[in-house]
Amino acid sequence: NAGVTQTPKFRVLKTGQSMTLLCAQDMNHEYMYWYRQDPGMGLRLIHYSVGEGTTAKGEVPDGYNVSRLKKQNFLLGLESAAPSQTSVYFCASKQGGTAYEQYFGPGTRLTVT
Amino acid sequence: AQSVTQLGSHVSVSEGALVLLRCNYSSSVPPYLFWYVQYPNQGLQLLLKYTSAATLVKGINGFEAEFKKSETSFHLTKPSAHMSDAAEYFCAVTRGSGNTPLVFGKGTRLSVIA
Numbered sequence: 001n002a003g004v005t006q007t008p009k010f011r012v013l014k015t016g017q018s019m020t021l022l023c024a025q026d027m028n029h030e031y032m033y034w035y036r037q038d039p040g041m042g043l044r045l046i047h048y049s050v051g052e053g054t055t056a057k058g059e060v061p062d063g064y065n066v067s068r069l070k071k072q073n074f075l076l077g078l079e080s081a082a083p084s085q086t087s088v089y090f091c092a093s094k095q096g097g098t099a100y101e102q103y104f105g106p107g108t109r110l111t112v113t
Numbered sequence: 114a115q116s117v118t119q120l121g122s123h124v125s126v127s128e129g130a131l132v133l134l135r136c137n138y139s140s141s142v143p144p145y146l147f148w149y150v151q152y153p154n155q156g157l158q159l160l161l162k163y164t165s166a167a168t169l170v171k172g173i174n175g176f177e178a179e180f181k182k183s184e185t186s187f188h189l190t191k192p193s194a195h196m197s198d199a200a201e202y203f204c205a206v207t208r209g210s211g212n213t214p215l216v217f218g219k220g221t222r223l224s225v226i227a
Contacts, residue, residue, distance in 0.1 A: 004156075041219060042203060045215075058214065092156075099164040102159075
């Protein structure tokens with residue numbers, strides 16, 4: 001099993017450009033999450049999904065959109081990138097149920113100039 | 114609402130010394146608590162979790178944590194630090210019911226000095 005994979009690993013965007021980050025998991029997990037990690041801020045939840053076709057806002061959703069058309073994939077979109085979106089983005093997934101752990105991908109380092 | 118406070122953004126210990134990373138939580142209902150570790154340029158991986166069973170939880174790599182309801186704490190300890198323990202550690206909390214997302218602390222970077 002590959003676990004949770006993220007594409008791409010690195011990306012540099014100019015202000016105003018758009019892009020999509022792809023997260024894929026092969027563990028048949030119901031729940032998927034997108035976080036951003038910034039120095040001294042820990043991980044902050046952007047959006048999450050509790051099943052195929054569903055999405056919900058997290059703590060910092062502004063400027064991002066998501067889609068979960070297939071159970072194994074969770075896409076994070078930036079329609080018009082801003083320098084404040086420079087960050088490391090992590091995807092995670094888990095089985096249904098509160099007690100289960102989240103499995104994290106390796107991260108995408110995004111720089112917006 | 115739940116929240117997590119990790120005391121100390123950076124902790125430095127000598128190799129072989131006790132590791133103590135502090136985590137206090139705020140939750141209006143019984144919580145589930147997690148410790149994750151992040152090695153440089155990697156994602157997070159689970160060290161251990163508390164899910165209302167034994168209050169002393171043992172995890173991987175010799176780490177353990179004790180849930181103390183009276184102190185609303187879930188501190189992470191390891192008796193003897195190894196160089197390989199140098200990483201960032203995150204405490205996280207969620208409610209013990211429903212499927213609310215995890216709330217993470219800001220992290221504590223552990224340095225181990227030879």
